[in-house]
Amino acid sequence: MSDQIKIIPGGVTAAKGFQAAATAAHIKYKDRTDMALVVSSEKCVCAGTFTSNVVKAAPVLWDRQIVEAGGFVQAIVANSGIANACTGQEGLDLCRMEAEEVASRLVITPESVLTASTGVIGMQLPPDRLKAGIEDLASSLSDSLEAGTAAEKAIMTTDTRPKEIAVTFEIGGVPVTLGGMAKGSGMIHPNMCTMLSFLTTDLAISRELLQKALREVVQDSFNMISVDGDTSTNDTLLILANGLSGAPEITSEGPDYALFLEALHTVCCDLARKMAGDGEGATCLFTCRVTGADTKEHARTLAKSVICSSLTKAMIYGHDCNFGRVLCALGYSGVSFDPAHVDLYFESTGGRIHIYGDGSAKEYSEEEASKILADPEVIALVDMHMGAEEATAWGCDLSYDYVKINADYRS
Amino acid sequence: MSDQIKIIPGGVTAAKGFQAAATAAHIKYKDRTDMALVVSSEKCVCAGTFTSNVVKAAPVLWDRQIVEAGGFVQAIVANSGIANACTGQEGLDLCRMEAEEVASRLVITPESVLTASTGVIGMQLPPDRLKAGIEDLASSLSDSLEAGTAAEKAIMTTDTRPKEIAVTFEIGGVPVTLGGMAKGSGMIHPNMCTMLSFLTTDLAISRELLQKALREVVQDSFNMISVDGDTSTNDTLLILANGLSGAPEITSEGPDYALFLEALHTVCCDLARKMAGDGEGATCLFTCRVTGADTKEHARTLAKSVICSSLTKAMIYGHDCNFGRVLCALGYSGVSFDPAHVDLYFESTGGRIHIYGDGSAKEYSEEEASKILADPEVIALVDMHMGAEEATAWGCDLSYDYVKINADYRS
Numbered sequence: 119m120s121d122q123i124k125i126i127p128g129g130v131t132a133a134k135g136f137q138a139a140a141t142a143a144h145i146k147y148k149d150r151t152d153m154a155l156v157v158s159s160e161k162c163v164c165a166g167t168f169t170s171n172v173v174k175a176a177p178v179l180w181d182r183q184i185v186e187a188g189g190f191v192q193a194i195v196a197n198s199g200i201a202n203a204c205t206g207q208e209g210l211d212l213c214r215m216e217a218e219e220v221a222s223r224l225v226i227t228p229e230s231v232l233t234a235s236t237g238v239i240g241m242q243l244p245p246d247r248l249k250a251g252i253e254d255l256a257s258s259l260s261d262s263l264e265a266g267t268a269a270e271k272a273i274m275t276t277d278t279r280p281k282e283i284a285v286t287f288e289i290g291g292v293p294v295t296l297g298g299m300a301k302g303s304g305m306i307h308p309n310m311c312t313m314l315s316f317l318t319t320d321l322a323i324s325r326e327l328l329q330k331a332l333r334e335v336v337q338d339s340f341n342m343i344s345v346d347g348d349t350s351t352n353d354t355l356l357i358l359a360n361g362l363s364g365a366p367e368i369t370s371e372g373p374d375y376a377l378f379l380e381a382l383h384t385v386c387c388d389l390a391r392k393m394a395g396d397g398e399g400a401t402c403l404f405t406c407r408v409t410g411a412d413t414k415e416h417a418r419t420l421a422k423s424v425i426c427s428s429l430t431k432a433m434i435y436g437h438d439c440n441f442g443r444v445l446c447a448l449g450y451s452g453v454s455f456d457p458a459h460v461d462l463y464f465e466s467t468g469g470r471i472h473i474y475g476d477g478s479a480k481e482y483s484e485e486e487a488s489k490i491l492a493d494p495e496v497i498a499l500v501d502m503h504m505g506a507e508e509a510t511a512w513g514c515d516l517s518y519d520y521v522k523i524n525a526d527y528r529s
Numbered sequence: 530m531s532d533q534i535k536i537i538p539g540g541v542t543a544a545k546g547f548q549a550a551a552t553a554a555h556i557k558y559k560d561r562t563d564m565a566l567v568v569s570s571e572k573c574v575c576a577g578t579f580t581s582n583v584v585k586a587a588p589v590l591w592d593r594q595i596v597e598a599g600g601f602v603q604a605i606v607a608n609s610g611i612a613n614a615c616t617g618q619e620g621l622d623l624c625r626m627e628a629e630e631v632a633s634r635l636v637i638t639p640e641s642v643l644t645a646s647t648g649v650i651g652m653q654l655p656p657d658r659l660k661a662g663i664e665d666l667a668s669s670l671s672d673s674l675e676a677g678t679a680a681e682k683a684i685m686t687t688d689t690r691p692k693e694i695a696v697t698f699e700i701g702g703v704p705v706t707l708g709g710m711a712k713g714s715g716m717i718h719p720n721m722c723t724m725l726s727f728l729t730t731d732l733a734i735s736r737e738l739l740q741k742a743l744r745e746v747v748q749d750s751f752n753m754i755s756v757d758g759d760t761s762t763n764d765t766l767l768i769l770a771n772g773l774s775g776a777p778e779i780t781s782e783g784p785d786y787a788l789f790l791e792a793l794h795t796v797c798c799d800l801a802r803k804m805a806g807d808g809e810g811a812t813c814l815f816t817c818r819v820t821g822a823d824t825k826e827h828a829r830t831l832a833k834s835v836i837c838s839s840l841t842k843a844m845i846y847g848h849d850c851n852f853g854r855v856l857c858a859l860g861y862s863g864v865s866f867d868p869a870h871v872d873l874y875f876e877s878t879g880g881r882i883h884i885y886g887d888g889s890a891k892e893y894s895e896e897e898a899s900k901i902l903a904d905p906e907v908i909a910l911v912d913m914h915m916g917a918e919e920a921t922a923w924g925c926d927l928s929y930d931y932v933k934i935n936a937d938y939r940s
Contacts, residue, residue, distance in 0.1 A: 173860030173868045203869065204856050206888035239853020240890045317735055349861035351853070428839070429935055436936025441649020442615050442762070449584030450760035457615065459586045477617035479651045518929045525847025 122287050123381050131266035132297035134320040134362040135159040137259040140272035143251025145244065146199030146237060153197045153248075154269035155255035156316055157224060161190035162358035163181035163472030164232070165329035167336050171198060175203035177233040178354060180213040185230060188325055191358055192226045194526045195252060196234035198273045198301075200345055203239040203351040212243050219249055223256035228492065234354050236275055236301065273314055276523050277302050278308025281392040287381050289374050292365035294321045295379050298357075300389040302396055315340065315355045315389055321378060322361030323368040333377050339386035342418065344426045344512040345397035351438050351507035357382075361481055394425075394512035395495070402496045404434045406444075410502040416453045417502075417509035423451035424498055425513030434496055437513035439487035441473045444498055461501040466493030530700035531696050534792050540909045542677035542694025543708035545731040545773040546570040548670040551683035554662025556655065557610030557648060560822045565680035566666035567727055568635060571602035573769035575643070576740035578747050580764035586614035588644040589765060591624040595640060599736055602769055603637045605727055606663065607645035609684045609712075614650040614762040623654050630660055634667035645725050645765050647686055647712065656830075681710035684725055687934055688713050692803040698792050700785050703776035705732045707792050709768075711800040713756060714809055726751065726766045726800055732789060733772035734779040742790050743768055749796035753829065753922040755837045756808035768793075806906070806921035807835075810930030814906045815845045817855075818921045821913040830914075830922035834862035835909055836924030845907055846926035850875065852884045855909055872912040877904030 132139050135158050164343055166185040168178045184191065195216055202209045217231035237245070259265070270280040284297030287310040300315035323331075332355065340355060361367065367528035368374050395403035406424040411417035423431055427447040433440045448455070463470055468490040472480045490496065542549050547569050551562040577596040579589050606627055628642035651876070659723065670676070676705030681691040709728035732828045734742075743766065751766060772778065779785050808815030817835040822828035835841055838858040843849045855873055859866070869888035874881055879901040883891050901907065 171857060171860040172865055173856045201853070203855050204889060206869065208889065225723075229877065233639075239857060240851075240885070242889075350859050351860060359683075426886065428931075432932055432935030435932065438936065440649065442612070444597075445584045445615050446582060446650060446760075446762050449762060451583075451584040454583060458617065474615065474651070477652075478615060478619065516932055516935075518932050520839075521843055521846065521927055521929050521932060524843030525849065 120380055121375055123384055126284050126286050128263040128276060128284040128301045129220060129266040129270055129297050129315055130156050130318045131261050131263055132284030133295040133318045135360050136318045137261045138265040138269035139255045139258040139260065140268035141251050141254040141258065143197065143247045145197050145247055151268065151272035152199050153251040153255060154272040155220065155259065156194045156269060156318065158192050158358055158360045159261055160360040160362055161192055161230070162360045163323065163325040163328055164191035164356065164358050165325065165332045166354065166356045167332060169350055172352050173204065173351045175201055175235060175352040176205055176209035176213050177202055177235050178352060179210060181232045181354060181356070184232060189229055191232060192221050192230040193224060194219050194232045194234060194356060196273050196314065198275050198488060199237040200235060200241045200243050201237045201239045201352050202235040202243050205242055208242055212245060212248070215245060216248055216252065219252040220256065223252065234351055236314050237423050239351060250324065259518050264371055266297070266299065270301070273301045275301065276398050279396050281389055283388045285381050285384055287377055289321065289368065289377070290303050291508055294363040294365050295319060295367065296321065296385055298385050298389055300393055302393040304381035313350055313353055317357040317385060319357065319359045320361065320363035321359050321368065322363070322365060323359050323378065327359060327368055327375060331382055332468065335379065335386050336381045337388040338509070339383065342422060342509065343390045343394040344513050345394065366437055374462035391512050396513055398523045399517040400514030401494070402434050402515040404431065404513045404515055405495070405497045405510060406500065407497055408500045408502065409508045410504055411507040412505035413438055413511065414507045417507045418525050419453050420448055420500065421509045421511035423447045425511045428516055431513065431516035434491060434515050437488050437491040439484060445474065448500065455502055455504060459503045463499040465492050465497040465499055466490045466495060468493045531791055533788055534696050535793055537695050537697050539674040539695040540677040540681055540708045540710045541727055541729045542565050542674055543695030544706040544729045544808050546771050547729045548672045549680035550666045550669040550671065550675040551679035552662050552665040552669070554608065554658045556608050562679065562899065564611050564662040564666060565683040567680060567729065567771055568670055569603050569771045570770040570792035571773055572603055573642070573771045574734065574736040574739055575602035575769050576736065576743045577765065577767045578743060580761055582760050582762050584615065584762045584888060586612055586646060587616055587620035587624050588613055588646050588762040589763060590621060592643045592765060592767065595643060596795065600640055602643060604631050604635060605643045605645060606631050607684050607725065609686050611646060611652045611654050612647040612648045612650045613654050614761050616653055619653055623659070624732040627659055627663065630663040631667065631901040634663065646797055647684060647725050647763055650762060670742045677708070677710065681712070684712045686712065688807055689808050690806065690807050691911065692800050694796050694799045696792050696795055698767045699789055700732065700776035700779065700788070703774055705731060705774040705776050707732065707796055709796050709800055711804055713804040724761055724764055724918060728768040730768065730770045731772065731774035732770050733774070733776060734770050734789065738779055738786060739768060739770055742793055746790065746793045746797050749920070750794065751799040753920065754805040754834060755833065755924050756805065759908060802923050805925055808925035809934045810928040811925030812905070812928055813845050814924045815842065815924045815926055816906070816908045816921060817911065818908055819911045819913065820919045821915055822918040823916035825918045825920065828918045829856060830862050830864050831859050831911065831913070832920045832922035834858045836922045839927055842924065842927035845902060846928050848899050848900060848902040850884065850895060856885065857910065864891065866913055866915060870914045874910040875901050876908040876910055877901045877906055892934060893925045
C-alpha cells in the first residue's frame with residue numbers, strides 16, 4: 119500500500135455527508151437488528167457490480183436497473199434474514215415499495231433508493247415489518263462511526279464479525295475519505311462481485327470512471343475469494359460518491375485516478391479478506407499466492423482452484439500437511455503446466471517451509487509443517503516458474519461447523 | 530434397461546477366463562488387504578480413460594502409454610494406501626518394477642501389465658512390500674466370485690462398501706458376461722473417468738470399438754458423479770475383453786454393438802451410483818435429474834451443478850427443504866435460462882412434492898418435504914421446459930464425517 123493512503127477508523131459513515139441507521143424489524147430473526155439504511159445528504163454518482171447467477175434476487179434486478187440508468191443515488195436500504203430471491207413479481211413489487219417508503223420519508227425519488235437483501239431464498243418479505251422498519255431507520259440516522267458499524271451488524275447473517283474499513287488520501291491537496299462495509303459468509307463465491315458490500319466516498323468523480331474503477335478492482339479482490347463455491351443470487355457491490363470532500367473532480371485517468379484506484383483496491387481487498395476469514399465455520403484464513411505464472415488469468419485460476427478445494431480446506435482444518443491435495447487442485451484447475459517445475463511452500467507466523475519441488479516431496483519436518491498449518495492465517499505459496507504474473511486468492515478451512523451451520527440454516 | 534440384459538452375481542471374475550486375488554502387503558494400512566491382482570488367462574484387447582488432471586499419478590502415465598500403444602493386456606495390479614502421485618521418476622520406476630514382477634510370475638510381458646494406485650499423494654511406495662505382495666497375489670489367483678470381491682475390497686480406501694456388478698447378454702445367440710468393480714470415495718469428481726474402476730468381459734470386440742464404447746458411456750456415468758469436486762490425480766477406468774465367451778467378434782457398429790453399449794452403460798451407471806452413494810461421510814445418495822433442457826450438454830451441466838453444491842449437499846444432510854439453493858446452483862452453472870419457467874420437485878420413497886414453479890415457491894407441507902429429504906436416496910427433479918434433452922447426475926450429502934475423514938486422512 120502506498121504511503122499516500124492511510125487507514126482510519128470507521129466504515130460507511132467515515133466519508134463526509136453519509137449517515138446510517140440500524141433497527142430490529144423482526145423480518146425473520148429475533149432479538150437482533152436486521153435492517154440498515156445508508157443515506158447521503160447529497161446526490162451521489164453510483165457504480166455497482168452484481169451476481170453473475172442467472173437466478174438474480176429481486177433487489178439485484180432493481181439495483182441493476184437504477185445503476186445502468188445512470189441517475190443519481192442517495193440511499194441504500196438493506197435487510198437480513200430473507201433474501202427476496204426466487205420470489206417472482208411479488209418480490210420485485212416489494213423492492214419498489216421499500217424504495218417508495220424510504221423516498222417519501224427522506225423526500226427523495228424512489229429511483230435514487232437502492233435495495234439489498236440477504237438470507238433464505240424463496241421466502242417472501244413481510245411488507246408491514248419492512249414499512250415499520252423503514253420508519254424507524256429514517257428517524258434514527260446518524261453520521262457517527264458507531265452508526266456505520268450498527269448498519270453493518272444489521273445485515274450480518276452467519277457472519278461472526280462485522281467487516282468495515284475506511285481510508286483517507288489526498289486529491290489536489292484535499293483529504294478524501296473512502297469507507298465500506300461487507301457481509302459474508304455462506305454462499306460466497308463471487309463472480310461479478312460479493313454477497314453484499316457498500317462503499318461510500320466523498321470523492322468527486324465521473325460515473326464512468328467510478329464504474330470502471332469498481333470493475334477493475336473487483337477482479338483481484340472480491341472475485342478472488344471463496345467460502346463454499348456457491349455464487350449467490352444476491353451478490354451486490356455498490357459504491358456511492360457524493361463529492362463533499364471539496365477535492366477537484368476526477369474526470370480522466372491520471373495520477374489522481376490511479377491513487378483512487380489504489381485506495382479502492384486497499385478497501386476491497388481488506389473487506390474480501392475479512393469475508394474469507396469469517397467464512398461459515400472457518401477457523402483459519404487460507405490464502406494461496408501464485409507467482410511465476412505465464413498469464414494473469416492463469417495465476418488467478420490456479421490460486422482460486424487451491425482455496426476452493428474441499429480437500430485442501432479440510433487439510434487446513436486438520437493441520438495436516440497433505441500437500442498432494444494442493445498439487446491436485448492446481449492440476450485440475452484447467453491451466454496447463456509441468457508438475458516437475460512447480461515449487462510449493464507453506465507459510466504462517468509459525469514459519470515458512472519448502473514442501474514440494476523437482477517433481478516430488480522435499481525433506482521437511484512433519485511437526486514443523488503441522489505447526490505452520492495450525493496458525494489462524496495460513497498461506498500456500500506456489501511458484502510456477504513459467505513467467506512473471508501473480509495472483510492471490512483467499513478462502514477458509516472446511517470445518518464441522520460449516521456443515522452444522524448449513525444443515526440447520528433455516529431452523 | 531432392456532430385457533436383453535440381466536444382472537447376475539459377481540464382479541471382475543464373472544466373465545470367463547478372469548481370475549483375481551487380494552493380499553495384505555502392509556503398504557500403509559495395517560490389518561487389512563491392500564493389494565489386488567486381476568488376470569485374464571488369454572490376451573485381452575483393452576481400453577481406458579484417465580484423469581484429466583495435469584498432475585497425473587505414475588500408474589496413470591504407465592497405463593496410458595500401454596493403452597495408447599494398442600497392444601494386448603493380461604493383468605492389472607493395484608494397491609491402496611499410497612497413490613504413487615507427485616513421486617517423480619522414482620514413482621515411474623516403481624510402476625515398471627511392479628509390471629516386471631507380475632510379468633515374471635505369470636510368464637507374460639511387462640507391457641501387458643497395467644498398474645493402479647490410490648491413497649495418499651506425495652509418498653513413495655515401499656518396493657520390498659510391493660514385491661512380496663505380488664508374489665503372494667500370483668500364487669493365490671482364483672476365478673471364484675469371492676476372489677473378485679476380495680480384489681475390490683483390497684483397493685478400497687475410505688469406501689464403506691465394495692462396489693461390483695456383473696451382467697449377461699447374448700451376442701449371436703451366445704451368452705456374454707461383463708463385470709466390473711470400482712472404488713471411491715474421496716477426491717471424486719471424475720472428468721475423463723473415475724478414481725479406479727476395472728471392467729472385464731469375455732466379449733470379443735475390436736480395440737477401436739471397445740475404446741469408442743468406453744468413451745461414450747463414461748460421459749453419462751462416471752463423469753456425472755461428484756463427491757467433493759476434486760478431480761483426482763489417479764482416476765483410471767480400464768476394460769479388458771478376452772473373447773472367451775465364444776460369441777462372434779463385434780467389429781462394426783450395429784445391433785450387437787448397441788446391445789454391448791447398453792450393457793456397458795448399465796454396469797458403469799451402477800458403479801458410478803454406488804460410488805456417489807458411498808461418498809466420504811455420505812448418509813444419502815443425492816440424484817439430480819434434469820429434463821426439458823435445450824441441449825444434452827446443458828442438461829449435464831445443470832444436473833452436475835446441483836449435486837456439486839456444498840449448500841445443496843448440506844441441505845440434504847439436514848433434511849431441510851431450503852430449495853432456493855437448488856435454484857441458486859442451477860443459476861451459476863453457466864447455462865442460461867429463465868427462472869420463471871423452471872419446475873422443481875423432490876422425490877424419494879417418501880413421496881414426491883412440487884416445490885417451485887412459475888418463479889416462486891409452491892404451496893407445500895414443510896413436514897412432508899422434510900420426510901422426503903430424510904430418505905437414503907433423494908432425487909431433485911428439474912424440468913427446464915426448454916427442449917427435450919435430459920441428464921442425471923449423482924452425488925451425496927455433506928456431513929460432519931466428510932470433514933472428519935478429510936481433516937484426519939493421513940493419521
